[in-house]
Amino acid sequence: xxxxxxxxxxxxxxxxxxxxxxxxxxxxxxxxxxxxxxxxxxxxxxxxxxxxxxxxxxxxxxxxxxxxxxxxxxxxxxxxxxxxxxxxxxxxxxxxxxxxxxxxxxxxxxxxxxxxxxxxxxxxxxxxxxxxxxxxxxxxxxxxxxxxxxxxxxxxxxxxxxxxxxxxxxxxxxxxxxxxxxxxxxxxxxxxxxxxxxxxxxxxxxxxxxxxxxxxxxxxxxxxxxxxxxxxxxxxxxxxxxxxxxxxxxxxxxxxxxxxxxxxxxxxxxxxxxxxxxxxxxxxxxxxxxxxxxxxxxxxxxxxxxxxxxxxxxxxxxxxxxxxxxxxxxxxxxxxxxxxxxxxxxxxxxxxxxxxxxxxxxxxxxxxxxxxxxxxxxxxxxxxxxxxxxxxxxxxxxxxxxxxxxxxxxxxxxxxxxxxxxxxxxxxxxxxxxxxxxxxxxxxxxxxxxxxxxxxxxxxxxxxxxxxxxx
Numbered sequence: 527x528x529x530x531x532x533x534x535x536x537x538x539x540x541x542x543x544x545x546x547x548x549x550x551x552x553x554x555x556x557x558x559x560x561x562x563x564x565x566x567x568x569x570x571x572x573x574x575x576x577x578x579x580x581x582x583x584x585x586x587x588x589x590x591x592x593x594x595x596x597x598x599x600x601x602x603x604x605x606x607x608x609x610x611x612x613x614x615x616x617x618x619x620x621x622x623x624x625x626x627x628x629x630x631x632x633x634x635x636x637x638x639x640x641x642x643x644x645x646x647x648x649x650x651x652x653x654x655x656x657x658x659x660x661x662x663x664x665x666x667x668x669x670x671x672x673x674x675x676x677x678x679x680x681x682x683x684x685x686x687x688x689x690x691x692x693x694x695x696x697x698x699x700x701x702x703x704x705x706x707x708x709x710x711x712x713x714x715x716x717x718x719x720x721x722x723x724x725x726x727x728x729x730x731x732x733x734x735x736x737x738x739x740x741x742x743x744x745x746x747x748x749x750x751x752x753x754x755x756x757x758x759x760x761x762x763x764x765x766x767x768x769x770x771x772x773x774x775x776x777x778x779x780x781x782x783x784x785x786x787x788x789x790x791x792x793x794x795x796x797x798x799x800x801x802x803x804x805x806x807x808x809x810x811x812x813x814x815x816x817x818x819x820x821x822x823x824x825x826x827x828x829x830x831x832x833x834x835x836x837x838x839x840x841x842x843x844x845x846x847x848x849x850x851x852x853x854x855x856x857x858x859x860x861x862x863x864x865x866x867x868x869x870x871x872x873x874x875x876x877x878x879x880x881x882x883x884x885x886x887x888x889x890x891x892x893x894x895x896x897x898x899x900x901x902x903x904x905x906x907x908x909x910x911x912x913x914x915x916x917x918x919x920x921x922x923x924x925x926x927x928x929x930x931x932x933x934x935x936x937x938x939x940x941x942x943x944x945x946x947x948x949x950x951x952x953x954x955x956x957x958x959x960x961x962x963x964x965x966x967x968x969x970x971x972x973x974x975x976x977x978x979x980x981x982x983x984x985x986x987x988x989x990x991x992x993x994x995x996x997x
Contacts, residue, residue: 529555529699531994532719532734534706536560537592538980539971540740541689542633542987544698550995557732558693558700559721562588565687570596572814577903578872583724584816586825590700591686592742593815594980598807598828599677599685600787601637601981603630603646612670613789614982615972620958621989629985634675637984640692641685643830647674647786654784658931662790665927670789678830706748709737709967711756716967736966736994739954740987741973746949747818749973750855753952759963763953763975765854766804767861767917768842769909770812770824770943771925774897777934778837782808787839790931794923797916801924804840804948809833812901812943814873821862824873824901824943834900840946843920858947864912865945868905875904879938881922896939909944948978959993960986968994 531547533540536558544556561583562568568589572578583589586596602613604627611618611626618626638644648655648671659669677685694700703724710718710731718733741749753760781788787806794801807828815823826838847854868874876887877895886908892899910918921942929936953975960968960976970976970986977983 527730527732529557529732529734531556531736531738532732533558533738533740534719535592535740535742535745535971535973536590536700537740537742537971538594538983539742539977539987540738541591541686541693542636542984543738543740543970543991544693545636545689546988546991547995548693548696548698550991552696556698557734558698559704559706559719559732560590560700560702561705561724562590562702564700564702565590565683565690568596572903578814578816578822580816580820580871586813586815587744587817590690590702591682592744594682594686596679596827597682597980598679598805598810598826599682599980600805601634601642601675601677602979603634603673603675603981605672613672614979615977617977617982617986617989620956620960626985629988630981633981633984633988637675637677637685640688641681642675642677643681647676648784649673651784654780658780658784658788661931665792665930667790667792667927667931670791671785674786676786676828676830679827680832681830709752709756711964715965736968738990739967739969739974740971742983743949743972744817745973746855746952747859750952753954756964758967759955761953761955762847762852762854764844764846765858766842766844766948767858767913768840768921768946769913770826770838770946771841772812772836772838772897772900772941772943773935773937775809775835775837777932777937778808781806781932782837790928792924792927794920794927797920799916799920800844801920802842802844804842806837806839808837809835810838810900812838812899812904814901814903819859820871821859822866822871822873823862824946836897836900838900841921841924842946842948843917845917855949855952858949861912861914862945862947865909868907868911870905873901873904873943874907874909875899875901875941875943876907876909877938878925878936878940878942881910881942882938895941897937897941899941901943904943909942913944960990
């Protein structure tokens with residue numbers, strides 16, 4: 527059970543590490559360990575049974591490519607005229623902006639070669655975008671506009687299946703349905719991992735001189751436990767807590783046409799917290815995902831062929847915790863548990879107008895609402911009971927301000943689904959080559975707080991493969 531490299535997690539970061547290592551050193555033995563299924567075996571039963579059945583391992587968040595195979599599949603590029611990187615995490619802070627842009631170009635070409643749409647969104651209407659940007663600035667809102675390559679939820683599944691087959695055909699070993707129970711560390715140096723096959727219950731130990739953690743947001747809780755057990759150095763990062771906001775395509779028509787995905791950022795009064803839009807899905811669908819301990823979170827999808835009449839996007843508030851409380855993941859999980867309890871284990875949805883009126887939303891009101899919810903399993907209720915005063919105030923102030931930029935953004939019939947939480951907060955301390963405080967233990971992707979999203983996670987895997995392959 528000896529390998530040259532062991533990667534924990536077969537999400538985009540781990541996948542692209544394996545891909546790049548094949549290009550550099552095809553004779554190296556690489557093992558990917560994934561607790562979920564192969565991409566062709568991943569299927570969410572919610573459409574058939576009409577509700578989330580709480581699969582033992584959520585097929586939307588677990589499996590080859592992680593949540594990537596079931597996401598809307600947006601690849602965020604960069605503004606070639608900007609000397610900074612504003613979207614996707616912190617890779618550029620470790621390796622520099624120019625190197626990061628080169629990696630993005632390289633990864634983008636790989637995605638296109640495996641079937642990603644060659645068309646780029648957000649590059650054809652610069653004058654129109656400039657006008658929207660000017661309106662936003664008057665309301666103290668920043669607008670980040672970068673090129674987007676939209677793969678589409680159903681196309682993402684097909685694309686990652688091609689990559690999976692490529693890796694397997696070229697002798698990359700992938701252990702599916704396998705959990706990593708523990709790390710094997712001796713004298714502050716990684717030696718390997720201990721695993722359990724979740725089907726056969728067989729336990730194994732795998733050894734390698736290098737182990738890479740690419741666990742994604744799904745593995746943030748596990749990673750936190752490992753950090754505590756082995757004193758892996760980390761800092762208290764942020765946790766983004768908010769809602770999935772759904773409104774009419776007609777309101778968002780210009781934004782959808784000119785940019786496809788707009789990234790608005792503000793610091794509304796009175797708290798001045800960072801509030802931003804994220805993961806915009808024109809003509810998309812709101813979706814639910816299940817994480818550890820059956821915590822259900824909301825997300826959004828956008829297909830290439832299947833369309834709705836609504837646009838959905840996340841509105842997220844960044845929360846920083848320090849002394850005496852510095853457990854952002856625990857805080858976020860508690861918010862999620864409370865909201866899930868209000869929805870009897872489901873996502874809660876509420877009309878914006880009902881929040882303004884200080885009342886919950888009832889099912890019959892939702893049925894007669896002009897904005898029809900695309901997540902049919904969401905339960906009408908009151909998200910303000912659990913989301914928190916500060917978070918809720920930030921969101922409502924942000925919506926009011928953005929309504930002055932996008933008329934109709936504060937329509938009372940618009941819907942808020944909760945909770946949407948992004949666990950980027952377990953930020954490992956790494957050097958410029960992504961090595962942790964444990965010798966030969968590296969961290970890439972979203973789970974360790976380095977990246978956010980498909981493109982940057984993939985790029986982090988490529989960079990590490992190049993570094994180790996040439997070491």
